[in-house]
Amino acid sequence: MNSLIPSIALAVAIYSGAADAQDTSGLTAEPQVATGKFLTATEVKPILNATQSNWVAVREFNGQDLVYVTHLWAWRCGLAQMELAINEGDYEVWDMPECHADEGSPGAIKSGDGDPYRSFELGSVQTIKVRLVYDDLTTAEAAFERASIMTP
Incomplete structure (x- = not known):
């Protein structure tokens, strides 16, 4: 196994079609x-x-855990929906700003787009599961451990 990525994901799965557990009705x-x-x-x-x-x-910042989705926001133009589950909790839809499709950098994050993170109690975020629905209605899922996604 490559020593550079020993524990990036707890579980990874790419899904498409009718076998999806995720509800894409309304999309x-x-x-x-x-x-x-x-x-x-x-x-x-x-x-x-x-x-x-x-x-x-x-x-960890100012006595809180901040969960960032900046990377997903940067590629949001091909996404219909993004859901996260913190610590085995229920999945929750996390809103994304509109795609700036008519501009040179459609995935740019502008000051009016809001913050690409949410705050939680310091040390409380141990695992994060992510479910994406692409705009073709295929889906992808991944799960991450805190230690593998900590940033300074």
């Missing part, structure tokens, strides 16, 4: 026309699959 599949601007699942899925260890991060 509509988007046309998958590659534009070169990374606006669709077709364009962002390979990147998110390759960078899965960067999906989320935990930072």
Whole structure:
């Protein structure tokens, strides 16, 4: 095993089609026309699959745990929905800002987009599970241990 990534994920699974446990009702599949601007699942899925260890991060700051989803926000243009479960809790939809599709950097995070993190009690976040629904309605899931996603 590569010593650089000994415990990145507790479990990793990529799903698609009807076998998904995730409820995608209310979501509509988007046309998958590659534009070169990374606006669709077709364009962002390979990147998110390759960078899965960067999906989320935990930072201790000002006496709190901050859970960051900055990487997912940067590739949100190909996502329909993002859900996180903290410490084996229930999955919760985490809102993402609108894609800036008409601009040069559609995945840019602007000052009006809000904060790409949420605060929790210091030391309380031990595991994070992530479920993504791409805009073609395929899904991906990953689970992470605190130690593997801590950032300074």
